[in-house]
Amino acid sequence: MNTAFPTQTSERTWWKEAVVYQIYPRSFMDSNGDGIGDLNGIISKLDYLQELGVTVLWLCPIFTSPNDDNGYDISDYQGIMADFGTLTDFDRLLEEAHKRGLRILLDLVLNHSSDEHPWFVESRSSKTNPKRDWYIWREGKNGQPPNNWESIFNESVWEYDATTDAYFMHVFSRKQPDLNWENTDMRAALYDMVRWWLDKGVDGFRIDAISHIRKQPGLPDMPNPNGLATVPSAAGHMNIDGVMDYISDLCANTFAHYDIMTVGEANGVSVDQAPAWVAPDARNFNMLFQFEQLKLWQTDGAHGLDLAHLKQVLTRWQKGLEGQGWNALFVENHDIPRIVSTWGDDAQYWRESATAIATLYFLMQGTPFIYQGQELGMTNYPFTELEQFDDVAIHNLARQRREQGWGEEDILNSIRDNARDNSRTPMQWDATRHGGFTTGTPWLAVNPNTRHINVASQQSDPESVLSYYQRLIRLRRDHPTLIYGQYDLLLEEHPQVFAYCRTAEERFIVLCNLSDSPADLEHTLADFADAQLMLGNQTGGRPRSLSILAPYEARVYRIRPD
Ligand code: GLC
Ligand code: CA
Numbered sequence: 001m002n003t004a005f006p007t008q009t010s011e012r013t014w015w016k017e018a019v020v021y022q023i024y025p026r027s028f029m030d031s032n033g034d035g036i037g038d039l040n041g042i043i044s045k046l047d048y049l050q051e052l053g054v055t056v057l058w059l060c061p062i063f064t065s066p067n068d069d070n071g072y073d074i075s076d077y078q079g080i081m082a083d084f085g086t087l088t089d090f091d092r093l094l095e096e097a098h099k100r101g102l103r104i105l106l107d108l109v110l111n112h113s114s115d116e117h118p119w120f121v122e123s124r125s126s127k128t129n130p131k132r133d134w135y136i137w138r139e140g141k142n143g144q145p146p147n148n149w150e151s152i153f154n155e156s157v158w159e160y161d162a163t164t165d166a167y168f169m170h171v172f173s174r175k176q177p178d179l180n181w182e183n184t185d186m187r188a189a190l191y192d193m194v195r196w197w198l199d200k201g202v203d204g205f206r207i208d209a210i211s212h213i214r215k216q217p218g219l220p221d222m223p224n225p226n227g228l229a230t231v232p233s234a235a236g237h238m239n240i241d242g243v244m245d246y247i248s249d250l251c252a253n254t255f256a257h258y259d260i261m262t263v264g265e266a267n268g269v270s271v272d273q274a275p276a277w278v279a280p281d282a283r284n285f286n287m288l289f290q291f292e293q294l295k296l297w298q299t300d301g302a303h304g305l306d307l308a309h310l311k312q313v314l315t316r317w318q319k320g321l322e323g324q325g326w327n328a329l330f331v332e333n334h335d336i337p338r339i340v341s342t343w344g345d346d347a348q349y350w351r352e353s354a355t356a357i358a359t360l361y362f363l364m365q366g367t368p369f370i371y372q373g374q375e376l377g378m379t380n381y382p383f384t385e386l387e388q389f390d391d392v393a394i395h396n397l398a399r400q401r402r403e404q405g406w407g408e409e410d411i412l413n414s415i416r417d418n419a420r421d422n423s424r425t426p427m428q429w430d431a432t433r434h435g436g437f438t439t440g441t442p443w444l445a446v447n448p449n450t451r452h453i454n455v456a457s458q459q460s461d462p463e464s465v466l467s468y469y470q471r472l473i474r475l476r477r478d479h480p481t482l483i484y485g486q487y488d489l490l491l492e493e494h495p496q497v498f499a500y501c502r503t504a505e506e507r508f509i510v511l512c513n514l515s516d517s518p519a520d521l522e523h524t525l526a527d528f529a530d531a532q533l534m535l536g537n538q539t540g541g542r543p544r545s546l547s548i549l550a551p552y553e554a555r556v557y558r559i560r561p562d
């Protein structure tokens with residue numbers, strides 16, 4: 001630990017210093033009692049977000065949509081979903097956010113549109129329509145789909161359309177036909193739309209499912225299509241050679257001309273490939289959401305965090321992009337279950353594990369993202385019936401398993417802990433029945449634990465998860481070393497503790513016990529004996545023992561350079 005202090009490797013920019021808060025608008029705040037969150041609801045909570053300390057808001061899709069996949073199926077890219085409000089409401093949201101120093105990222109869905117988008121309505125109308133080629137159409141083979149690819153939402157990627165006796169491709173649901181990126185008119189239309197939002201003053205984008213826009217030429221059958229969403233090599237539609245040409249074309253025609261933040265959702269992209277996507281001189285995206293860490297909680301059922309593997313994956317991305325790009329740091333989003341219920345312990349060590357996980361990811365090199373409710377330690381929902389799920393992906397999966405002869409109970413057990421709806425239940429603002437989210441009936445049930453996990457009670461409790469997030473955000477803001485400093489893994493072999501240091505002008509050590517038993521630090525203590533404790537998650541403020549980390553204890557020390 002006594003290597004010379006390296007100097008800063010990264011150029012300073014606002015989006016590296018930012019803390020992003022992801023809003024799932026449908027579930028954030030309902031302003032008019034119809035049970036659905038909306039833009040005016042978001043405006044009413046801007047002060048809350050400002051006080052939390054975040055500086056950028058990413059809104060999941062707010063555009064006109066028939067809501068097959070909750071807004072990820074867009075039928076008008078320049079209109080606002082009626083449930084959420086109007087374009088005037090959006091303009092006011094942008095203005096009110098900017099007044100408070102909060103920037104806004106929109107969610108760009110460029111891999112597919114809704115089947116109700118006028119482009120697709122035209123495209124399906126005849127084989128000679130000028131927009132026919134804006135989507136991916138093929139003839140069937142002997143009455144069967146054109147190939148054996150499976151969609152990420154658990155069915156064939158092909159949907160038959162009787163109008164022209166042909167099939168169209170959909171990598172997600174059958175109401176999300178894939179746009180054909182080989183068609184340059186189609187691309188130009190998307191770019192116009194992107195520039196229209198940028199000229200309106202939005203501050204950037206999260207770019208949805210962008211590693212899927214290129215398909216394997218010739219669309220050949222794949223050897224093992226089952227489960228291809230998690231087997232990159234098997235997929236004909238994920239991170240296919242040549243996808244970078246489309247990305248560069250998109251960026252050069254849009255983002256490159258604005259001072260904005262961009263983060264691409266990049267399933268299948270490896271750390272070795274990542275610099276092409278995010279290196280500053282490539283002028284493509286600023287950051288990527290990588291998928292490698294996502295599989296880690298599922299290793300052995302209920303409580304399966306594989307710590308050794310987690311250290312490997314996160315460290316590989318930290319070191320892999322060092323001096324070459326910038327990481328997007330996240331542990332939750334609207335597609336995965338709640339982290340305190342997966343990597344953590346949502347029962348006995350709920351508060352401790354929520355704050356330990358926060359400490360672990362937040363102080364690495366990169367821009368941290370917080371998903372709504374994560375800052376309260378919101379948990380998975382106690383689902384008891386299949387009818388309680390809303391997600392189209394879950395309904396497809398349940399149907400598939402029924403066809404394979406599974407019983408209802410087994411289906412429920414197989415999806416309960418993994419379902420996306422776990423993180424989509426409404427935000428828990430207070431202890432009332434619907435959590436203060438709506439005065440009506442919420443579109444998806446509020447978790448009954450809103451009685452004790454909610455904003456109102458945590459705001460007045462200095463030891464709450466919420467107060468801890470506030471301290472964490474301020475600590476990072478006040479110490480550029482925690483943003484730009486070099487990352488190095490410590491205690492590599494420790495079976496319970498994830499530890500690392502950050503080094504630039506200052507040096508910090510982050511220690512997190514990710515287990516439910518005490519962790520011995522004895523042999524390493526000498527290294528930071530006169531360090532200053534900057535943050536810790538034990539109630540009462542102080543660690544009970546210097547040499548032992550309590551279950552899920554986290555500490556951040558600062559060491560002064562000599
Ligand atoms: C992304 C989104 C997810 C959506 C899918 C299709 O993975 O995060 O919610 O269902 O793309 O647009
Ligand atoms: Ca509403």
